[in-house]
Amino acid sequence: MNPLRFFKCLSDDTRLRMILLIVSEGELCVGELTTALSEIQPKISRHLSQLKKCGLLTDRRQGQWVFYGLNSELPDWCKQVIQQTCDENQDFLKENYKQLCELTNRPVRPGTCC
Amino acid sequence: MNPLRFFKCLSDDTRLRMILLIVSEGELCVGELTTALSEIQPKISRHLSQLKKCGLLTDRRQGQWVFYGLNSELPDWCKQVIQQTCDENQDFLKENYKQLCELTNRPVRPGTCC
DNA sequence: AAAGTATATATGTTTATTCATATATGTAAA
DNA sequence: TTTACATATATGAATAAACATATATACTTT
Numbered sequence: 001m002n003p004l005r006f007f008k009c010l011s012d013d014t015r016l017r018m019i020l021l022i023v024s025e026g027e028l029c030v031g032e033l034t035t036a037l038s039e040i041q042p043k044i045s046r047h048l049s050q051l052k053k054c055g056l057l058t059d060r061r062q063g064q065w066v067f068y069g070l071n072s073e074l075p076d077w078c079k080q081v082i083q084q085t086c087d088e089n090q091d092f093l094k095e096n097y098k099q100l101c102e103l104t105n106r107p108v109r110p111g112t113c114c
Numbered sequence: 115m116n117p118l119r120f121f122k123c124l125s126d127d128t129r130l131r132m133i134l135l136i137v138s139e140g141e142l143c144v145g146e147l148t149t150a151l152s153e154i155q156p157k158i159s160r161h162l163s164q165l166k167k168c169g170l171l172t173d174r175r176q177g178q179w180v181f182y183g184l185n186s187e188l189p190d191w192c193k194q195v196i197q198q199t200c201d202e203n204q205d206f207l208k209e210n211y212k213q214l215c216e217l218t219n220r221p222v223r224p225g226t227c228c
Numbered sequence: 229a230a231a232g233t234a235t236a237t238a239t240g241t242t243t244a245t246t247c248a249t250a251t252a253t254g255t256a257a258a
Numbered sequence: 259t260t261t262a263c264a265t266a267t268a269t270g271a272a273t274a275a276a277c278a279t280a281t282a283t284a285c286t287t288t
Contacts, residue, residue, distance in 0.1 A: 002206070003124075003130060003199055003203045003206055004125070004126075007121055007124040007130065008125045010117075010121040010124075010125070011118070011121045011122045011124070011125035012247085012248080013118055016118055016121065029262085029263095030262070030264090031262065040250080040251095041263070041264090042249090042250080042251085042252095042263090042265080043248085043249070043250080045263060045264055045265080046248090046249090048263095048264095049264075049265085061257090061263095063257070063262095064257055064261065064262055065257095065262070065263085066262080066263065066264095075202070077201070077202040077203075080194075080198055081195045084191045084194055084195060085117050085195065087191070088189070088190075092116070092117055126273090126274080128274090143237090144236070144237055144238090145235095145236065154276080155236080155237070156237090156238075156239080156275090156276080156278095157274085157275070157276080158237095159238055159239080160238085160239080160275090175237095175282090177236095177284075178236050178237085178282080178283050178284060179236070179237085180236080180237060
């Protein structure tokens with residue numbers, strides 16, 4: 001992973017929040033991210049596709065929903081950078097968590113239950 | 115340190131290389147960075163002043179030279195992100211190290227000798 | 229010591245370039 | 259056909275580059 005390309009992915013408000021939220025939650029679908037960030041859906045989709053193209057995220061369709069998660073094949077140093085940033089900046093995501101919590105009827109994840 | 119602001123500092127080729135070189139070498143002056151990156155001096159100075167303003171670097175004038183180093187008061191998570199990136203991306207800086215090595219008559223640092 | 233000169237660094241201003249946004253529209257699943 | 263998501267295009271805003279120039283320290287010469 002080219003470090004410049006990696007940091008460019010993290011240098012946009014929308015992308016940074018999405019990545020940190022996804023790491024915190026494991027996986028999130030487009031609609032959940034749209035709500036959490038209070039943005040319009042095309043904007044979210046566009047940034048997600050960019051992060052996927054750069055290798056930071058992977059996607060998985062499950063019926064009507066597409067879930068995005070952190071790419072497990074990412075180099076360790078990248079994972080650590082993201083994890084540390086996430087751990088030390090929970091307050092940065094406060095409003096996003098709030099929005100996410102207020103969201104009812106969230107799609108059920110197969111791996112998450114039990 | 116706001117994470118977005120922090121990553122924006124790292125998301126430019128010139129700034130990223132400068133930061134990593136400075137961390138590797140401890141301190142570097144403007145002229146050394148100009149040579150290492152093969153860029154014009156005003157471009158280097160401008161990015162340095164931006165990194166100083168954002169709190170990533172500190173400067174110290176010693177005679178004719180101004181040495182830049184990593185701000186020791188930076189939050190730990192920021193220091194760790196930079197250090198890990200530096201450790202795992204030495205090849206990214208290969209050409210810059212080469213230019214730096216070819217530079218003769220580098221200014222003597224007071225702390226470096228003995 | 230004063231004046232002039234060279235070197236190192238910083239900054240103001242204009243011009244390019246990159247990047248993100250918004251709107252409209254397209255595709256896929258239920 | 260409704261819900262969920264993706265993409266194309268045009269536009270605008272933020273950012274970086276280049277060039278000229280200013281400042282600050284050191285070095286010379288008289």
